[in-house]
């Protein structure tokens with residue numbers, strides 16, 4: 183009886199699957215989440231929309247699977263925070279989403295500490311991470327209740343416990359990366375010294391039990407969504423890397439038990455904590471990927487994401503896009519950067535703009551791949567890819583062309599919940615290794631580079647100049 187209900191609570195939706203070790207994924211249920219985009223860089227979600235989506239998707243998946251469930255696993259967005267009343271579980275604010283840029287002022291105030299913060303946490307002082315958002319929320323919204331990432335709130339609703347996991351905590355700027363414990367000095371620095379913080383659990387730990395999905399089941403396998411995908415794609419050895427193409431694109435590479443501090447402007451986090459070990463990963467982000475595609479859709483340039491492949495021409499005819507629709511992350515760290523299109527003429531058509539967006543995403547991921555290689559001290563030889571936009575052959579081919587490495591497409595649409603489910607299985611059976619719980623997989627498609635190395639290099643150089651210009655415009659320091 184080891185079927186697992188695994189829930190991926192993400193930015194644009196919640197997906198629940200029931201995965202059976204023999205039969206694979208036997209049920210899937212999805213619920214859409216609609217974040218609100220506010221002027222000034224605010225991005226919010228209604229906490230009840232998150233909770234209801236978890237409960238509804240979970241219940242629908244359990245009902246469709248029609249079998250005993252051994253545990254529920256939960257992957258979360260990582261850096262999205264809210265304030266809530268620990269006595270009642272009532273939210274006191276909206277959820278402030280990881281894409282929200284409003285905490286930039288908090289980071290600016292702490293600029294002189296940026297280096298020591300980076301050394302302690304492995305992260306860059308940027309509003310992307312949880313602590314600046316928590317501080318901003320405390321100053322601007324409420325001083326009541328507790329302020330935590332969304333996983334803690336959701337798990338509290340499920341189990342009554344007050345807990346997060348080591349990978350999520352490592353996305354906060356409040357965790358000492360070497361000891362994987364809250365760092366009181368960092369808490370003071372962000373003005374959060376008096377906050378009640380959740381206990382940090384391992385990812386393969388049973389943290390409580392819930393009846394929220396009908397049957398009583400243990401809750402185990404808490405992890406950040408990106409790290410969960412890293413697990414599912416079998417990136418268990420140092421040097422292996424994956425990129426998830428979701429709301430944003432997130433490139434993560436396993437660095438083993440060494441919490442290597444990036445010298446290339448990337449960030450380092452806990453990959454997972456399991457079997458008493460804490461492997462780490464370096465990561466880089468493209469903040470807007472499906473969000474950029476949705477923008478194309480909102481503008482009427484495409485009807486749906488599935489239109490893109492038929493529409494795009496072989497060449498963007500010199501149109502170049504830096505898809506910095508919500509600022510630029512690693513290695514530029516320019517939260518106020520905005521997207522750019524250059525190289526347009528009167529002959530430019532919508533299909534050139536669409537291809538330029540796809541190539542811009544691929545170029546940014548390729549840039550991150552080069553930086554990961556720098557930190558690892560060896561080139562990436564392949565990239566494992568998952569997420570909804572791996573369905574776009576145009577995007578994946580652009581990725582192989584521009585990065586000049588083969589791209590292996592993960593065969594399942596649910597890497598994130600599958601990774602969380604593997605950790606939950608380890609929690610139920612400590613004799614099971616993570617490698618055994620994950621199992622093997624073969625790519626459905628392998629995209630080989632078709633561009634020459636010279637063409638790719640020329641494109642990357644031109645694109646990098648455009649990105650630098652965007653970052654410079656966004657740098658108001």
Ligand SMILES: O=P(O)(O)OC[C@H](O)CO
Pocket residue numbers: 191192193194258259260261280406407408428429430432
């Ligand atoms: O919700 P997703 O799948 O776009 O992922 C969110 C990221 O983990 C944010 O860091």
